[in-house]
Amino acid sequence: MPTPPLDALIAELPDGAVVTDPDIIAGYRQDRAADPDAGMPLAVVRPQTTEQVQATLRWASAHRVPVVPRGAGTSLSGGSTAVDGGITLSTERMREITVDPVTRTAVAQPGLFNAEVKAEAAKHGLWYPPDPSSFQICTIGGNIATNAGGLCCVKYGVTTDYVLGLQVVLADGTAVRLGGPRLKDVAGLPLTKLFVGSEGTLGVVTEVTLRLVPAQPPAATVVATFDSVRAACDSVVTITGKIRPSLMEFMDRASINAVEDQLRMGLDRSAAAMMVAASDERGGSGTADAEFMAEAFTRHGATEVFCTSDPDEGEAFAAARRFAIPAVEAKGSLLLEDVGVPLPLLADLVAGVEDLARRRDLMIAVIAHAGDGNTHPLIVFDPDDAEMAARAQRAFGEIMDLAISLGGTITGEHGVGRLKRPWLAAQIGPEAMELNRRIKAALDPDGILNPGVAY
């Protein structure tokens, strides 16, 4: 096949928007999933406006060139891994944001980091809740692509709950506005919702209207250690049936030790599990909730329970939990899971992962957004040890099989991407797969948008 005529695209876009330098392009091949089979794109395109994205997609459609949308490349499932001969469309230059404090909305381009959106909102006393652990380095566009979650979701929901409107460019270059700064709007099919979590397979988001909420009140935090994973998990069900904590995080022994190795904050290395929970209810209720959670943890057999109403002290524990991924990564390369189950089966999932780690002779550290039943088993391996890497790969699949067998999901918030695609049908079934494909075909008949991802 002849190389498509990039000149025509270069002529349409501003200087420097189309990058073909192989050294620079090389940096866009992989994302955080570090797929060794990542392709080599024809070019990296860095548009600044909706119109430039339209021009790129019109060109790509005309020449049937695959387009991989890319935010900051923090995908853990290979959602922005480059495709041979394709275009990687980077949103890194799309970084405008306007906050309207009266309507309590932000209109943002996709290339802003989540943390930047939060910071802009905070300038007006407002808050954008979704908080993936990577919030300082991941983009809002990527968050929309995966319907990203985070730690606060147990009370505040996920990305889709904050997206009021989108501007999207379809495969053929058509720009469509969906939704807008209206808190309730049911006019036509809920297409805004369809695009949030569509992993760049249906269109490229060029602008988002986000709902903001009043600033989060300070939280009271409880930290509890357990000598039984099951006891820790069971306490979650007890608590979330009664109150709405703003944080309900789980760490297993391996994660606790990995964090302690790095931070030396005096965590109990002998504990089987540690829970970090918080309530940001206002007035005295946060503290009352913290006390209720402390009692529940104790009733479920916690070995040590620590309560604090000092937000900084509480944040130190949340930060420790957030730090678990880099801390475990210090032990070797990671395969990062994102499996979830119905809440009461959390202990079974964690026990199953522990069992697998033993059988496969691997370190698998487990952290979890426990209040949502969403876990991140972190499989550690030495990339130079081919046999171990293969074992890790096998475990990666077996953990998804396990989640599916428990009525769970292969991905709670990272997306299917390229890495998890082989497992999707086993979870959602052939009818839902067919429905995915029908919608894809209706919106992107030539299949140029993020091919190889999801379904």
Added chain:
Amino acid sequence: MPTPPLDALIAELPDGAVVTDPDIIAGYRQDRAADPDAGMPLAVVRPQTTEQVQATLRWASAHRVPVVPRGAGTSLSGGSTAVDGGITLSTERMREITVDPVTRTAVAQPGLFNAEVKAEAAKHGLWYPPDPSSFQICTIGGNIATNAGGLCCVKYGVTTDYVLGLQVVLADGTAVRLGGPRLKDVAGLPLTKLFVGSEGTLGVVTEVTLRLVPAQPPAATVVATFDSVRAACDSVVTITGKIRPSLMEFMDRASINAVEDQLRMGLDRSAAAMMVAASDERGGSGTADAEFMAEAFTRHGATEVFCTSDPDEGEAFAAARRFAIPAVEAKGSLLLEDVGVPLPLLADLVAGVEDLARRRDLMIAVIAHAGDGNTHPLIVFDPDDAEMAARAQRAFGEIMDLAISLGGTITGEHGVGRLKRPWLAAQIGPEAMELNRRIKAALDPDGILNPGVAY
């Protein structure tokens, strides 16, 4: 065209499932929109199971017979108005529900009333928040079809925020399971979300998995009267920028008087507007919020402000607000609007409606879920007065034009249905219309599902 062979369908379904008695069918022609052009269905089909819905849709697909899904027929936009020669598929016999208090979910068939879902959840100390004013007579299936809202949405969101999973039967009779009892799940396209609010045009929901939350704490309520609509509306922006009220309702003079005519509860008939607001924050925070709201109302010029921490007393005012629709209906027939705008434009919308009422010489009472910018102008007319009915119809359209001109929506929670279809394109634009149609064509290529509705 020959009449399709109903015998084959009758043979497949249980006795009594297929109703052809014209007297009975007549009761299924209209819904609460009372469309005078409602069609006469060939039959009303009342399945009990997913399999029976599948059989119905297979038959309908084979014979290209339109199918109108119907819950309790409370649609205010003609979403379940019958189609000549079609099947009206009533979910009235699909009334099973199971609540799992551990997972905090309910699995329900679509024919249950919203109030019944709430009641089942309450038996386990749990709560299903969405609360359309018609919650005692509308079905959960209809709520899903329209992505119904209600009074508590200002804090607790709308139907889509509580739907974790669906079983849906597609036009060709295929049954598909989407989502499930998992709090976070991004595996594949967000198809569950696509079906919530699709107004029965993409499939028939036969089962829903609902997320339940801990029981709502008792609320502290504030009632304030104003001699200016604008002052009342502006106070909403002040309040919702700082706290998250659990109720923020607006009534104009006409609604206040209509309710007072019926209930004689001592409402101020001379007030231009009344706000009913509440906070259900726990501990002392609800009362503190109520005080904050009372101050804000006063600062914005409220003529009278009344606070109560007595939940029953508070509920009496919420009930008065809920009663506004039947109270206004006592004055004549209603055309019931559902337009919304970005929050800061609420006063402009209400002023515009007032102006229209004057110009068209009509009584138009306005109630609003003010915290969401979602209003229900109630246009009163005498159905025996053709000229007045025509004026009312004209005002119905002009109110939507007004909402669109303010960057608003023609429907916040009732759906487009058949009545509002002519205005949809003006709101969402040709590109989004085309996207609606592409998805419709992908899922229902023969267009048998609820033809004439929405897009």
